[in-house]
Amino acid sequence: MKQRLLGNTLPVSAIAQGCMRLADAKETPDRVLGTALEYGINFFDHADIYGGGRCESVFGDWLAAHPSLREKIVIQTKCGICDGYYDFSKEHILSSVDASLRRLHTDYIDVLLLHRPDTLMEPQEVAEAFNTLERAGKVRFFGVSNHNPMQIELLKTAVLQPIVADQLQFSIPESGLMTSGLNVNMKNEESVMHDGSALEYLRLKGITLQAWSPFQGGFFRGPFIGDTERYPALNEALDKFAAQYGATPTAIAAAWVLRHPANIQLISGSVSPQRMKEIAAGADIELSRADWYAIYRAAGFRLP
Numbered sequence: 172m173k174q175r176l177l178g179n180t181l182p183v184s185a186i187a188q189g190c191m192r193l194a195d196a197k198e199t200p201d202r203v204l205g206t207a208l209e210y211g212i213n214f215f216d217h218a219d220i221y222g223g224g225r226c227e228s229v230f231g232d233w234l235a236a237h238p239s240l241r242e243k244i245v246i247q248t249k250c251g252i253c254d255g256y257y258d259f260s261k262e263h264i265l266s267s268v269d270a271s272l273r274r275l276h277t278d279y280i281d282v283l284l285l286h287r288p289d290t291l292m293e294p295q296e297v298a299e300a301f302n303t304l305e306r307a308g309k310v311r312f313f314g315v316s317n318h319n320p321m322q323i324e325l326l327k328t329a330v331l332q333p334i335v336a337d338q339l340q341f342s343i344p345e346s347g348l349m350t351s352g353l354n355v356n357m358k359n360e361e362s363v364m365h366d367g368s369a370l371e372y373l374r375l376k377g378i379t380l381q382a383w384s385p386f387q388g389g390f391f392r393g394p395f396i397g398d399t400e401r402y403p404a405l406n407e408a409l410d411k412f413a414a415q416y417g418a419t420p421t422a423i424a425a426a427w428v429l430r431h432p433a434n435i436q437l438i439s440g441s442v443s444p445q446r447m448k449e450i451a452a453g454a455d456i457e458l459s460r461a462d463w464y465a466i467y468r469a470a471g472f473r474l475p
């Protein structure tokens with residue numbers, strides 16, 4: 172498995188196991204998490220809210236049964252989303268982490284992300300929370316999710332720890348992070364910048380971009396799309412390149428995300444062992460530049 176240096180600091184697998192669907196998986200946690208380890212995935216992404224806390228609990232029970240694994244894996248979790256509001260207050264961050272630690276059956280979290288920007292955020296309060304967590308040895312590294320560059324800069328006016336990651340939605344059809352950059356100075360819809368040059372900013376700052384929903388929550392046919400036939404040309408292209416590279420379409424879609432030089436970490440959500448194997452195989456495929464662009468165009472994007 173290819174490696175990434177999270178925030179230019181922490182070695183992690185290029186593919187991470189997202190744990191949002193763990194509590195509802197058909198397979199046992201032992202089978203799902205054991206499969207991830209078998210294919211070289213050492214990074215597990217959580218949030219306090221996944222399954223209302225059940226995903227962390229299921230994972231924690233598995234970890235309690237395999238305590239020797241704790242030092243070999245990287246556990247990331249998130250906080251800040253509440254029922255109907257966002258909360259980056261010191262009190263909430265500290266209590267959320269304590270609850271995650273209890274559920275995960277561990278005394279430290281490797282990476283803590285602020286899940287979604289809280290516009291009522293006070294950088295000083297976040298800084299105090301991070302300092303308290305770091306001093307207590309409860310959190311090793313800090314990052315954000317769904318943040319734009321200015322929001323990260325605002326946090327950094329008080330937060331002293333490096334921001335190691337920003338987790339953002341990114342998949343072939345949901346690739347606005349780079350589409351606006353490909354359409355600079357144009358007046359088409361693709362030129363509209365929705366994220367403040369997050370892709371370029373993260374590369375400049377050495378902050379790892381973590382791609383959530385890299386298969387659009389169901390391989391470009393799923394619930395986020397709502398229309399099974401929305402991307403026939405993309406699926407045809409993935410089938411074609413799968414045959415060409417001797418791989419599965421799933422592996423090609425994973426390889427497409429990993430091919431970008433931003434050193435993206437792919438947060439995969441599949442909890443089906445066969446599919447997890449196919450996704451892991453994508454880390455070994457290096458798409459040519461022309462093929463990479465062909466897949467992008469097959470999702471309906473035009474180059475200016």
Ligand SMILES: NC(=O)c1ccc[n+]([C@@H]2O[C@H](COP(=O)([O-])OP(=O)(O)OC[C@H]3O[C@@H](n4cnc5c(N)ncnc54)[C@H](OP(=O)(O)O)[C@@H]3O)[C@@H](O)[C@H]2O)c1
Nearest residue numbers: 189190191383384385386387388389390439440441442443
């Ligand atoms: N930061 C955020 O705001 C945020 C938001 C959402 C998610 N996340 C993180 O990102 C992770 C991944 O999100 P996700 O689960 O929505 O992403 P995903 O990997 O795009 O989607 C996985 C889902 O798609 C299904 N699927 C169907 N066909 C597939 C195929 N050919 N290849 C891969 N999956 C296929 C999977 O089913 P099977 O299980 O049967 O394979 C699974 O239900 C989550 O676990 C979570 O850790 C973060």
